[in-house]
Amino acid sequence: MIQDVRVSLYQRDVIAADGQNIRATRQTKKGNDARKSTGYDLVSLYSTKYGLTISQRAVDKKKHEAEAILEMIATLKLRNCILTWDAINTRAVTLEAVAVKALADFLVCLKDNQCELFDVIEESFSRLDVDKFQGEVLSSSRTSTEHGRIETKEISILSAEDILSTELKRKWPHVHSVIRVRTS
Template sequence: MPKSNDTPKIKCGFSAYFSELKDPRRIMKGNHLYPLEELLFLSIAAVVSGADSWTSISYFGRTKLDWLRKWYPFENGTPSHDVLGKVFAALDPDAFNRCFVCWVDSIAQLTSGEVVSIDGKALCGSGDKTNGKSALHVVSAFATANGLCLGQVAVDAKSNEITAIPELLELLAIKGCIVTIDAMGCQKSIARAVRDKGADYLLMVKGNQKELKDQVEKLFSVAPVKAAFSSNDLGHGRIEHRKCEVIDQLRFLDGKEHWLDLKTVIRITSQRTIKQTGKGNTETRYYISSLGPDAKLINSAIRSHWAVENNLHWSLDVVFKEDTSLKKKDHSALNYNVIAKMALTLIDQEKSTKKSKPSKRLIAALDDDYRAKILKI
């Protein structure tokens, strides 16, 4: 039976940033018993609490209906998994992402010099070999100090990340930040896009820019090193010695004028030894940057880049089971990716306990008050 709407409702903090999102059912036939705002709140509350499919989100809704009605009317109860699947398959993912970016921007506190790592990840479950549909790639920007995904852009192939990165940068407020990108993003247009946003770039140079890489390697044999910094890491069962060397005299670097505000080239030499076996290896990597010759800062920024893999992509795969998800229909996978990133952000922002992300999700499933704390309501 429909619930009376006499009791005032208190909406969650993120609702204002999604209020302008257009309901795709406006152009679909039939009666719509569940407002889009309620579907968003249900889905995010459920995913925070451990749900990872439309079926489990629907089950959460049925079992937690009384709790949900503290915040929204849910006059017609909660929807089936079919309703959830159809709505999120039809929802405009670009509009949903823009709302997400605005919401994150409201809670992020980016400081000058913060590292923003940009990297792509395949949504493995979004592919459909039967219908010849490749898995989607999502390029994300991750603020490493804040531990926040700032936004994302989806492409239908990894090679298209080059065009997606400037689109992503256009969405972000990153003035004063350091943007790190792997070799795929070492492009003149991307360097310019970063500088146009008032940020500095730090780009890995590999074989896709062979002429540039050869020149950078040669430069280290003919130009003096302006600054150097060494560090040691004794964790993860290995000993790693890293040396960061920076050159700022670039007169022998052909074509440097095509890279906007290029100031330095960098060489990172990593010597790793496995403690148990004593076996080791040495790896050398090269970068270009608009940063000045501060070797300690550059070394720290390069190390911070991998937070996008360890803290964002790993969490989405292992904690939220994104790679095993089978959300193939239309925009379903992309929109669930946004929901999962919202849930991850909210979980990371909850600092009253130092428990792991899976533990926080379990507590949220069992404890209504803790779930409300995570959702900031």
């Protein structure tokens, strides 16, 4: 018997993945400031619910951050969690590991490092801005006065079903929605 298990958003843990370069805070034997030389990178998975780093890997270069995230996802029980990371790690293989293997969800950034997907999404939001978008749109806006300034945030959500081509849906099958946040 297959059960539809839905977990309240408030019960779910958000796991943030990020890499940081670690540098020395001392002088070398030659008197040089060691902070100016690059150290190694630590990639961490951080539980926002518990305030703990739940996994961490040392990698030799920033380009190995994505592989470290995949390794950590494979070793942890992340079912029903929501994983986040920066745009450099948004890759189809990572999203598949989250959705299929870990049975979790993701909310990730996208920049032009995934140019084909980025271009389609950017064009869709451009059509939305000039009222030529044909799909369903969820949107909201909020104005607040924080930190001594007035800030307006506009959030728009489009269905991936409405904007992605068949080819992009095959390449990115676990993307269901795209969200834009604009701040002014």
